Amino acid sequence: MPTVLRGIGIGGGAGHGPVARMARPPVPPPPRTVPPVERSTEAAAARTALAEVAAALDRRAAAATGPAADVLSAQALMVTDPALAERAEALALEGADGPRALTGAFGEFRAALDAAGGLFAERVADLDDLRDRAVAALLGLPMPGLPDPGHPHVLVADDLAPADTALLDPAQVIALVTERGGPTSHTAILARGLGVPAVVGCAGADGLAEGRTVLVDAAAGTVEADPAPGAVDAAAARERRRRRAAELTGPGRTAEGHAVKLLVNLGAPQEWEAAAAAESEGVGLFRTEFLFLDRADAPSVAEQTDVYARVFAAFTGRRAVVRTLDAGADKPLPFATAADEQNPALGVRGLRTATRDPGLLDDQLRALAAAARDSAADVWVMAPMVSLPAEAAAFAERVRAHGLSTAGAMVEVPAAALRADALAGACDFLSIGTNDLSQYAFAADRTLASLADLLDPWQPALLDLVHMTATAGARHGRPVGVCGEAAADPALALVLVGLGVTSLSAAPGALPDIRAALAAHTLAECRELADIARTSPDAATARARVGERARF
Structure with missing residues (x-):
């Protein structure tokens, strides 16, 4: 059976x-205490193993494209952290053999990331892999x-x-x-x-x-x-x-022609070429954090302007929705976030950082305005982690004061969805980040596999929040998009459209399936599917019922 x-x-x-x-990961030999005369050799071997892993990852990054190249480069940076090599050397000089020195050093880093929570905790799996590769390199074993x-x-x-x-x-x-x-x-x-x-x-x-x-x-x-x-x-x-349906081209449309803008999510520079070449109607989420990470000071206005101008040039004639700096929580910056926050996921992050350092936001808006002036892209700007209508109104006023005409707010916390009507009245558009909205709505750390069922974007309670937001946007004539991972699921895309969402932003590779799913269903069918999902008792049932009804 x-x-x-x-x-x-x-x-x-x-x-x-x-x-x-x-x-399987390498199995090191039983631990042994290294005699003092051999300890410097063991320490050097541990450092060499780390260097070999970093070099191999750099080679992989050079051969990869798109998000993969960026991820591999980040992996190489992790394993070349001087503090990691220094700690492994110190443990070896104290008498640990090479494998134990490496395992101990990675273990300390792992514990620190796990305690930090958020996306830092999600990197624990990365460290485990790097540890196994380093041990394999030191022992001359096949790489896992x-x-x-x-x-x-x-x-x-x-x-x-x-x-x-x-x-x-x-x-x-x-x-x-x-x-x-x-x-x-x-x-x-x-x-x-x-x-x-x-x-x-x-x-x-x-x-x-x-x-x-x-x-x-x-x-x-x-x-x-x-x-x-x-x-x-x-x-x-x-x-x-x-696959046949995925060969469709053109703007997003339901079977009877109801328009749904299909946009791409955009992050690090390695993603730009593939994203610009994809058949989309523009960018629904341009993450700007890569400009600010791994540096001691914020980038200058001139540096930011140059980067934004290149992105806007790649999307000439199309929409480009820029998310202002989303620092804090899993993306701390030494010049923008406090190191002593007890719970950074619920602390000063996103738009809230502007209360601590308003110059950061003003410089970014100044750079975006300068880049937009010489561009034929349709530039929209939105703020992350908006909680109150007053925050949305103040942000919109600030955006317009810098000469940018279209300002929006992200809906990532339940308070924003609950007050979506006032939020929509305070700005020009809304964008729903389903990843964080799930995390905060269900009080579930998005990095914990044991809570993955709560973070399933098919959860009916999450869909209720999306519906509430989209309905408020419609009342005010405001576009409401989804830029979280939920938008990349073709079946769920139908549900989102049925809930009233007007645009979907996802990885470029997801757009053909979404376009095909929309083309095969009317808006009325999407609304029926949305009702089926919202009235289901749980995420698994919602997914199964919609899949059966939509013939997925």
């Missing part, structure tokens, strides 16, 4: 094939990582490090299943960008044996072991229809 496991589906595709599991069975396969793992996910070959990896991870994890984001069907946070995946045939249905969020031939045939037929 088939065994069906459930998790969080990423993307709308399906695939089946034999399981291939990730290689992707299997190569010599045929197409379904990759199954406890979790995937960015260094591995970034190099997945879609021609060989039919689908991806991980025991851990959530909808906003690195694995989910990169898998979606690659167009590989995935189910993450899949309890029981560790029991899928090597070579066992499984059917992965990302739309349903299921992994079926030993599937019946009929189930495989039905999934294959759905996948063929999906």
